[in-house]
Amino acid sequence: KAGVTQTPRYLIKTRGQQVTLSCSPISGHRSVSWYQQTPGQGLQFLFEYFSETQRNKGNFPGRFSGRQFSNSRSEMNVSTLELGDSALYLCASTGGGRSGTDTQYFGPGTRLTVL
């Protein structure tokens, strides 16, 4: 089974721009979660999508948004980029079944650098 794929792997943007990151979950998985990883704050939960609906949301500003398509692929968008948005953005997929028993499988991440 192919793992979670994320594209692009690396991105360089300038302040004020916007960016869209893509995540393809493991085949059959319906839940996609997004995390931000920085040296200072570690891994922080952004949001989770299940069946094209946002099910959970972390404590991030509205500049961070996402969506999920009918094939479970998900995109994350960050508008008006700030220097502090430089991070590794990780996507994780799960089957989306009974809460608490799912295993999250992470992709390799997209490393975003904001100049």
Added chain:
Amino acid sequence: QKEVEQDPGPLSVPEGAIVSLNCTYSNSAFQYFMWYRQYSRKGPELLMYTYSSGNKEDGRFTAQVDKSSKYISLFIRDSQPSDSATYLCAMSAGSARQLTFGSGTQLTVLP
């Protein structure tokens, strides 16, 4: 204060040593506890998953959860250079898909 505290290390041990990694937490609602391993430039990989208190063993790895003390541990026996990575504890209250992570401990196992 962060909900999950983890000593960032770095921790350096000789090959064959027993490694002990720990996290403390403040949210008593946490009931699902996980340990992830992350190699450089890779995504985290799930190592151990425990529900509520108790011990769980898988090969060279043992996870312990003490909810009364709000303390979890991961033990690695007979450590190998291939175990060199960052180890992240993670926990959740109701959904395994919304995890709160520790800051990670960087481990190096010297041959």
